[in-house]
């Protein structure tokens with residue numbers, strides 16, 4: 001038997017809409033498609049399967065949204081980590097262009113889905129800023145913006161003066177604004193997706209850890225603490241919490257923690273002086289800092305923190321100090337929450353889809369930009385699960401390649417974060 005772990009002590013846990021009932025699975029089941037992992041990837045796939053009348057059963061170890069999906073920055077960012085030109089160079093014109101269209105369309109897809117299912121999750125589409133505070137990053141971002149503009153995307157490149165107006169600080173010398181970006185309340189969104197999937201006909205079981213996965217006759221057999229599931233097809237959607245269900249999968253990603261600190265609601269005047277038009281912003285620095293002001297005037301500052309679970313803003317005091325450096329008017333403001341969760345980084349920084357055996361599909365590694373991407377991947381994965389190998393999707397399906405020297409990566413991540421912070425502090 002397992003017991004449900006509590007949600008991380010986030011602002012979201014204190015403010016989200018109520019969860020839909022997702023009781024543990026306690027009777028054996030035979031289903032068309034079983035999905036392991038109840039984050040955006042698993043829930044969106046279940047919803048898109050159910051919409052097409054296909055039976056889908058989600059097995060979630062804790063509760064829907066317990067992982068990165070209920071604890072992230074809440075930014076809906078268009079695109080992948082890599083520039084459009086790079087994507088075409090890496091995957092060729094045909095697949096590359098499909099990947100670009102798909103990935104830059106993920107935010108519109110997500111916000112449209114939220115509207116269609118009327119998911120109450122404080123969703124807004126006020127744009128994403130990708131901002132630079134040094135010349136090298138500014139040049140790179142301007143180049144990315146030009147690539148997007150050439151492809152007809154709603155993107156502009158902003159200079160220092162424009163950024164001072166948009167962010168209330170003169171830290172940034174250049175940024176790309178993509179008006180398709182936005183934000184939402186991550187846990188309310190995860191719970192809303194679970195509710196939508198269930199109302200469309202999917203089954204979602206919390207507190208149901210998938211313990212093992214193996215072939216049995218023509219089906220796959222998944223053992224859980226109280227019951228056994230037999231499924232024609234299986235999707236693994238476990239991202240930064242990937243365990244040993246599939247051989248070597250754990251070694252294809254580096255699970256890293258990202259942390260967030262949140263203020264109490266700011267006065268209207270302070271909130272307006274920081275970001276009057278309420279876009280979301282992520283920095284292009286040695287380590288990524290990302291922030292937004294939510295619909296209740298709270299500032300949510302995110303970035304890399306300790307590589308262990310945290311439970312208070314004092315665990316990420318550098319984020320608070322950094323915020324005060326950007327906006328001195330924040331001094332004395334109360335920081336009410338500090339929390340973190342784990343995301344999955346891949347070696348090539350692309351999301352990975354694998355099909356390592358017949359009727360097994362795996363999707364993981366959104367590299368810190370999975371709110372919109374995982375949601376939209378859900379539709380792609382559903383298409384593949386229904387249509388089989390003939391159903392092309394807009395992302396490459398690759399072999400499982402463990403990262404060499406994987407055991408040493410946590411050490412590497414910690415030193416990279418420390419080195420990044422020092423370089424950022426020195427302004428180099």
Ligand SMILES: Cc1cc2nc3c(=O)[nH]c(=O)nc-3n(C[C@H](O)[C@H](O)[C@H](O)COP(=O)(O)OP(=O)(O)OC[C@H]3O[C@@H](n4cnc5c(N)ncnc54)[C@H](O)[C@@H]3O)c2cc1C
Nearest residue numbers: 037039040041061067068069072073075210239369370371
């Ligand atoms: C702090 C933080 C901030 C972030 N900020 C942003 C942001 O602003 N914008 C953005 O686009 N992205 C952001 N991300 C990334 C984004 O949250 C993720 O890419 C996305 O939520 C991944 O969704 P998922 O469903 O693939 O994984 P998850 O939401 O992590 O879900 C995986 C689930 O699998 C379950 N599981 C694992 N193993 C088993 C098993 N054996 N049996 C049953 N269940 C299992 C886990 O309990 C977990 O709930 C952030 C991530 C973090 C951690």
